[in-house]
Structure formats: C-alpha cells, structure tokens
Amino acid sequence: MADGNPVNDTALRDEVRAWLAANWKELPKQKAGAGGAGWTVSEEQKAWLAKVVEARWAAPRWPEEWYGRGLQDAQARIIEREFAAVGAPGAGQDRTNLWANTLLAGGSEALKQKLIGPLLRQEVGMCLLYSEPGAGSDLAGIRTRAERSGDHYVVNGQKVWTSGAATADYGMLIARTDWDVPKHAGISFFFLPMKQPGVEVRPLRQITDESHFNEVFITDAIVPEENLLKGLGEGWGVLQTALAYERSVMGEGARGPRSGAAESKTEEPLIALAREAGRLGDPLLRQDLARVIGYKRLNALNTARAKANLAQGTSSPVMSLGKLAMSRILHEEARVRAEILGAGSLLEGANYPRAEDANFLALNAYFTSIGGGTDQIQRNIIGERVLGLPKEPEVDRDIPFRDVKSGR
Amino acid sequence: MATLSVEERTALQDAVIRLLADKSTEADVRRVMESERGYDPELWSQLADMGVAGLIVEEAFGGAGAGPLELEAVTEAAGAVLLCSPLLASSVLAAALLQALGDEEAKARLLPGIAAGTLIATVALTGDTGTWTEEGVSVTASKAAPPLLAGAANYVIHGQNADVLLVLARAEDGLAVFEVDPKDSGVTIEALPTFDHTLRLARVVFDKAAGRRLQGKAGAAMRSALDMALVALAGEQAGASQRCLEFTIDYAKNRYQFGRAIGSFQAIKHMAADLLLETESAISAARHAAAKLAEGAKDADAAVSLAAFACAEAFTRTTADAIQMHGGIAFTWDHPAHLYLRRARADAQLFGAPAVHRERFLQALGA
Numbered sequence: 058m059a060d061g062n063p064v065n066d067t068a069l070r071d072e073v074r075a076w077l078a079a080n081w082k083e084l085p086k087q088k089a090g091a092g093g094a095g096w097t098v099s100e101e102q103k104a105w106l107a108k109v110v111e112a113r114w115a116a117p118r119w120p121e122e123w124y125g126r127g128l129q130d131a132q133a134r135i136i137e138r139e140f141a142a143v144g145a146p147g148a149g150q151d152r153t154n155l156w157a158n159t160l161l162a163g164g165s166e167a168l169k170q171k172l173i174g175p176l177l178r179q180e181v182g183m184c185l186l187y188s189e190p191g192a193g194s195d196l197a198g199i200r201t202r203a204e205r206s207g208d209h210y211v212v213n214g215q216k217v218w219t220s221g222a223a224t225a226d227y228g229m230l231i232a233r234t235d236w237d238v239p240k241h242a243g244i245s246f247f248f249l250p251m252k253q254p255g256v257e258v259r260p261l262r263q264i265t266d267e268s269h270f271n272e273v274f275i276t277d278a279i280v281p282e283e284n285l286l287k288g289l290g291e292g293w294g295v296l297q298t299a300l301a302y303e304r305s306v307m308g309e310g311a312r313g314p315r316s317g318a319a320e321s322k323t324e325e326p327l328i329a330l331a332r333e334a335g336r337l338g339d340p341l342l343r344q345d346l347a348r349v350i351g352y353k354r355l356n357a358l359n360t361a362r363a364k365a366n367l368a369q370g371t372s373s374p375v376m377s378l379g380k381l382a383m384s385r386i387l388h389e390e391a392r393v394r395a396e397i398l399g400a401g402s403l404l405e406g407a408n409y410p411r412a413e414d415a416n417f418l419a420l421n422a423y424f425t426s427i428g429g430g431t432d433q434i435q436r437n438i439i440g441e442r443v444l445g446l447p448k449e450p451e452v453d454r455d456i457p458f459r460d461v462k463s464g465r
Numbered sequence: 466m467a468t469l470s471v472e473e474r475t476a477l478q479d480a481v482i483r484l485l486a487d488k489s490t491e492a493d494v495r496r497v498m499e500s501e502r503g504y505d506p507e508l509w510s511q512l513a514d515m516g517v518a519g520l521i522v523e524e525a526f527g528g529a530g531a532g533p534l535e536l537e538a539v540t541e542a543a544g545a546v547l548l549c550s551p552l553l554a555s556s557v558l559a560a561a562l563l564q565a566l567g568d569e570e571a572k573a574r575l576l577p578g579i580a581a582g583t584l585i586a587t588v589a590l591t592g593d594t595g596t597w598t599e600e601g602v603s604v605t606a607s608k609a610a611p612p613l614l615a616g617a618a619n620y621v622i623h624g625q626n627a628d629v630l631l632v633l634a635r636a637e638d639g640l641a642v643f644e645v646d647p648k649d650s651g652v653t654i655e656a657l658p659t660f661d662h663t664l665r666l667a668r669v670v671f672d673k674a675a676g677r678r679l680q681g682k683a684g685a686a687m688r689s690a691l692d693m694a695l696v697a698l699a700g701e702q703a704g705a706s707q708r709c710l711e712f713t714i715d716y717a718k719n720r721y722q723f724g725r726a727i728g729s730f731q732a733i734k735h736m737a738a739d740l741l742l743e744t745e746s747a748i749s750a751a752r753h754a755a756a757k758l759a760e761g762a763k764d765a766d767a768a769v770s771l772a773a774f775a776c777a778e779a780f781t782r783t784t785a786d787a788i789q790m791h792g793g794i795a796f797t798w799d800h801p802a803h804l805y806l807r808r809a810r811a812d813a814q815l816f817g818a819p820a821v822h823r824e825r826f827l828q829a830l831g832a
Binding site for chain 1 (some may be wrong): 726730750774826827830
C-alpha cells in the first residue's frame, strides 16, 4: 500500500478471494435497459457497490484518501481478475469509470468530496454534454456559453447526442467562457446539475426508430463555481482526458441484432443465416461471406497483436485502427445479410425477424462509423498521429473564436 | 519440429535485414532481375551460410530445423526488399515436400544440398490450367522401370535454374512425386517471360523423361508443402506491403504541391490510413497463420487460407494505391513502385488466387 506496507501478490489475491467468498452473492438479473434510455441501477446493485467501495476494491490504484490503496497496475489487475472470475461488478473503476476519473483528475476539493463516493457507488446518474448541432466533428467549435455571475455560472446553449440525459443528475459540460481567444483556449469544463428548470431534455428519434439520445436545451441554467474542473479556459485539456477514458472502454464491440430471434452460437452467424436461407451453395455469396468473416477475424487478430505488444511495453499502431475496421465490418456484414435474404429484406417487424435484423444492422452500422468521431475524422487521426502526416491548414486555429465563420 | 527461441528468431531476422540492406538494394534488385538466372548466387550463398536456405530443413540434413514462425519472419524481411532468390522454390516448396513425403533416402540425397544452397530444387505441380491442386496435375507416369513421364508442368518456379525437379504426376495407382534430372533428354525447359521481373518461371515438358519415384503420400505432402509456401508468401506480402507503404508515406510528407505537403490533403491521408489498416491486418494474418501451422492446430487450414487472401489483397491494394498517391513519378520505370506492384500481382496468383483461398477458408469454417 501507499503507506509503506506493500502486500505481495499472493496475499492480495487471498485477501480478495476471502472477501468475495464472504460477501459476494449473485445480483438479481437486471432488465436490459435500452442504451441511454434510463438510469437502471438496482437497489441491490447499489448496496453491493457501496460494499465494494468501502472495502477499497473499486479503485485500488487511487490514493487512500479517495477510496483507494495506492496499488500499481499489476496488482490492481489481480483484484479485477478475481472479481471477474466470480462475475462480481464494481472493480477496476479507476480504469473504467469515466465520470469519477475525470472528476478526480480535475475537480475542485469540494466537488470531489461531494461526488467521488456517489459516482463509484453509482448513486448519481451522469451524461455527456459535448456535441452541439453546430459542433460535431469540429468539437472545439462549440457555442454554448457559460458566463460568470457572482459565485456561479449561467449557461445558455444547445447540446445533442446525449444519452441518459432524462435521468442524469449531472452532465459533463463543455462551454465557451472566453470568445476573444482561439477556439481551443476559450473552453471550460463543468459538472452541470441537470435537475433544474433551465435544462430541458427532448428525446431524438433515430433512423433505427429508437431513442437512445436526447437534445438538451439549456436556458439560463446555473452551475456553481465549485463545479468547474481545472481552471477557466482549461476545458479542452480536461476533455482530452475524459475522451481517452471513454475510448479505452469503447470499441470492444458493437450491438448485434435486436429482434431476439435465435442466432447460431456454434458457427459464424452469417454462415448459419445463409444455410437457413438455402443460399450456402451460391459461389458468389460464398466469396462475400469469406470476405466479411475475414474482416472480422483480421480485426480480432489485430487487437490481439496490439494487446500483446502493449503487454511487452511496445506501443502498436494497430489499436487506433480498430474502430475504422469495425465500421467496415458492420456495414459489410449488414450488406451481406440483406444479400442472403434477397426480397425477404423488403419487410420489417416482429414477424420477419431476419429482415428486421438485416435492416436494423444496416442502419445501426452508422452508429459506429459516425459516433465517437466519423470514419473520416478517424482517418485524419491515424494519418496524423500514427503515420505522422502533416495536418490540414486550419483557418480558425489562431484567431479569436468571435471571428470564426460559422454556417448558421 | 524444433523451433528457435523468440530471441533467436529475432536475431536471425535482424541479421537477414542487415545483409539484405547491404546486398539487395534497389540497384541490386534491378541488376539481378535482368540477369539470366534471376538471383545473385553470391548473395544466395551468404544467405545459406546464415541458415536461410536450410531454415526449415531438419538438423540431421544440415538445416536449422526451424518452422513456419521463423520462415515467416525471414520472408517479411525478404519481401520488404523484393529479394530475388530461389528461396520459395528450393528451400520452402521442395524442402517441405521432401520432408512431408518422408522418403528417407531422398531426404538424405537432396536436403543437404538444398540446405547448403548448392542444390536448387523446385516442384513441378500445376499444368497449363495454373491451378495449384491435385486436379491441376497433368503429367503422367508410365509403369515402366524406371517410370517415364509425359505431359507438361507450367509456372514452375525457378524451373530454368533447377538442379533437380520434383514432379507431381499421375501414376497408375494415383498421384506420386518423381525426382527428375532436368538434363534428362526427355525434359524440355522453356523459360517464361514474367510480368514480375524478379520472379523466374518455366514451362517444363516431359517426353519419356526418366523419373525416380519417391515414397510417401503425394497428395497430402503436396498440400502440406503448399501450406508452408503460402505462409512464406504471406510473410513476403506483408513485409513488402509495409515497406511500400513506408516509402509512400515518406513521399507524401516531402512532396509539396499548392504550397503544402501532399500528405496534408485528406484525399491522400485517408488512402494512407486505409492502407495502414490493410498492411497491419496482413502482418497479423501472416504471423497468425505461421503460429497455427507451427503448432499443427486443427484450425491451421482457416488461418493459412485467411492469410493467403488477406495478404494477397493487402499487398495488391497497397502497391496499386501507392502508385496513385505518388502521381507521375511512380509511372516511370525508374521509380521502384511498379516493381512492388508487379511482385504483388505475381504473389496474388502463385499457389492459387484469392478467390480460391476464400473458398477454402469458408470450407475450413464448416460451410
């Protein structure tokens, strides 16, 4: 531990095991919450998390004053593995809890005292207030403003693509606090209280006819000054930290079919579908099947190689390629599903689950190829950060944001 | 089969990289590809001294006793510089075929020379159909003693340089491998003009050529040797693709138009990002196939066929796009990009086209 009582791996493993044996029992099955539609942490789960936090298993890499044990990564992984082995949630939050990590890295003392514990125990709901209708790929072009007024800030603007907004207690907000400096320098990062009259949440209807996201209209909403992370104008840096945590837990996978119709677990779903449709003998289709399944296998191999490199301490360009690869896989897989079905893909609804799945997946593939940075932005990032190609000249980089052209 | 440690493998690869950086420069490749033999005997002998010619040959016969993992590591390095050599023909195809057949007498007779690099062997397999399968074999062997061979084998790698031909032929009792002396009066070898000038191919016609029948299961041995060759080829494709991407990126950083490096334009940057995905996937696939083949895994079939089509297409696309990204300079003979494109197009056909491997991949998955 940080106080000079290092434990050895075996003792630590024994301690976690004994604790889990004494405390862990299966939680009741949760209802599948639809993406960001609601905050669905059950009472049993909250009670369990509270125990985990109290026993200092939730964030062992953190210092003791913040529920941690000051452990190195290798020992923290031992704890995570023991939790994973019995299926218990709540460990490894110092690696995966976006909200708590962002707050710990940049929050005021008062805000940390108030929220770190509840965040680890998942007692408070959170959402992201980043994108705006006018600031998508160009996130630093946000126009939501926060203006100081006494001991608080007054916020006005519009945010979009916010999941969980309706039930959230706080939103991680980026807002412009200085219009006379270049765009990246005038942004500040806040924890905006969501449950107040100036915050209006409206669900967005997606092309998949689902509503996982909201628009958030902010009119004269109040945020206390203690809810500012780091300093004024330092929001872009905080955001980069937050995005890094987000990306580290994203991209592991994507949603599959939603109809609930059974799919083969013993062989590649596409092969099983083609077999079911009596199309497995079609030589043209077979070429397509091999191509798409090949993409999936290659991506898995790339990820495995990147992880092996990381374990050896060498960085790999492969990790940054995963999201781009996944986009292609999802779009291609959906295309081949439709090809297998042929005219069958004209239909939709519960009585036509295969068509429902093929069409849903074709639309939902854009979730990956647009969300979290479009494929085009991702190619820029790979080109610039991995391959070292020069950036495009940016006409808005070094001028006061006030003078930056906007389309609206 | 015995396998080198990871450290030994890396050391071997580094040594090969250093030697080739010195002896297989672009100028060397251009000189050697226009020579009659199509490889540099001196460099080949140096590679043999290093253990490359006998890399997969059993230690009892003077080889290093290594396997697919080491072979793949070496061919990545060889591919990167477009090495001109009989490696694939003699040290991979022929050596793997002999070892898979298990005819001890033939192994003792031929493998030491192959390992020393002093004997160039090759495998005559496909006929004029150009399919590297049992069905593609069109040479027949008579019942006479010694058996007499008739028919033609096509696209025989380094056939014109071979000291010994291992010929797949249909005997009365099925497919068999025959050892044939290329100087036999019944053998006519026609060197073929190749689109990839770094490659040597020949068409070999047999007219009552005397063959020595080798013991062993020819069909299975042929498939095993082809798998080894496909892994070697995948490594070559991955390594060459990576090198081609490197010099293309380098050019995009240094070529200025409209007052900017062309690599700053998204039109170029996005192509580069896509090629990185292709190339890194090829490297993953080639190494994975080598690992699966080395451990004799049940799913080695799927891994080898995946590498075969993924690496072929990655290399072809990378080299094709590389020329486009360079613009006019790469349309000139003096620029190396076309040498890589030529190799890519050749490699994509050797031992079966991508479509063939995709079909095999699907079958390996049970479809």
